[in-house]
Amino acid sequence: MKKFLMMLSAILTIFILASCGANKKDEKIEPSATQSxxxxxxxxxxxxxxxxxxxxxxxxxxxxxxxxxxxxTGKDLYEGVIERYNHFTDLLKQGNREDLYEENKQHKIASEEYGMIFSRMDYQNAPDFKYALVDLNKDDQAELLIGDEKFVSAIYYLENKQPKLLHTAYVASAGGFRSSLVIYENGQVIYADWQSTRPEMNLSLYAFNKDGVQKIKEGTLQIGGNQKPEQVLEISSNEVDLAKFDWKELERVN
Structure with missing residues (x-):
């Protein structure tokens, strides 16, 4: 009997020790899980x-x-051109041919641009040029128009981020030279030039792109004939309404 009690006591002791060890193991695992x-x-x-x-x-x-x-793509790249036209307008209002001539010599203004400005010197009232920045061909690169809601006097475009003159439109003060610019809804432009003493009109069709401009087609129109420029150059688009553009007064660029 005594041996039996001793064995039972030993078994209980082992069981209690095992139970305590398991509890300690759980306590160690719990902080680890919390830390994770x-x-x-x-x-x-x-x-x-x-x-x-x-x-x-x-x-x-x-x-x-x-x-x-x-x-x-916008006004900043055309600032020089806009300022130049503002200066031209000042000279025209003063009737200052000498300074206009010197301006041409010093800055080597494009002959077309100079011819257009100089032709306005003989007008009784100097033109109040306006400008409009318009993305004609929807390529996120604006073209610069000089003129107003009724007539385009010049068009500039960007080539390697530098403004370039496409053409000007004007009536020469002498010699009978004439030129015009017509913009179409598809972004294309017709430039025409002719002499008042000749029956032919020279036509050029242009389209703008990321690299600048491309001449698409040329043709000749008999003045007084039955054909229109659009027929000669095979244009299906309509002429754009210039009044819809956001024209701004010329101001000095600070």
Whole structure:
């Protein structure tokens, strides 16, 4: 009997020790699980902050990119031309032929541009030129129109971000030279020139693109005949209404 009690006591002791060991093991595991959960939460917060900073940075960069794009395709690139026409207008209002001539010599103004400006010197009232920046061919690159709601006197385009003169339209003060510019809804432009003493009109059809401009077709129209320029050059588009453009008064560029 005594031996039996001793064996029972030993078994109970082993059972109690085993139970205590299991409890201690559970206690060690629990902090580890808590620590793992905490680490995940911290990682999630860090990831969220990183995404937020990236989003903010992207948002802040957008206006700068937009401004840069406008600068590369809009008024900034044509400032020199706009200022030049403002200066021309001042000289025309003064009737100052000498300064206009010197301006041409010093800055080597395109002959067409000079001819158009000089022809206006004989008008009783100097022209109040306006300008409009219009993306004629919808390629996110604006062309510059000089003129007003009824007549286009000159068209400029960009080539390697530099303004280039396409053509001017005017009636020469002497010699009988005439020229005109007509813009169509599809962005194409017809340039025509002729002499008042000759029966033929020379026609050129142009289209703008990212690289500048391309001459698509040429033709000759018999003045007084039955054909129209659109028929000679096979244009199906309608002439654009100049009044729909956003014309602005010329102002000095600061």
């Amino acid at each position: 959960s905490s680490t995940k939460e911290e990682h999630k917060e860090t990831s969220t902050k990183s995404e937020s900073q990236t989003s903010t940075s992207s948002s802040m960069a957008t206006p700068s990119t937009t401004m840069e794009k406008k600068s590369e």
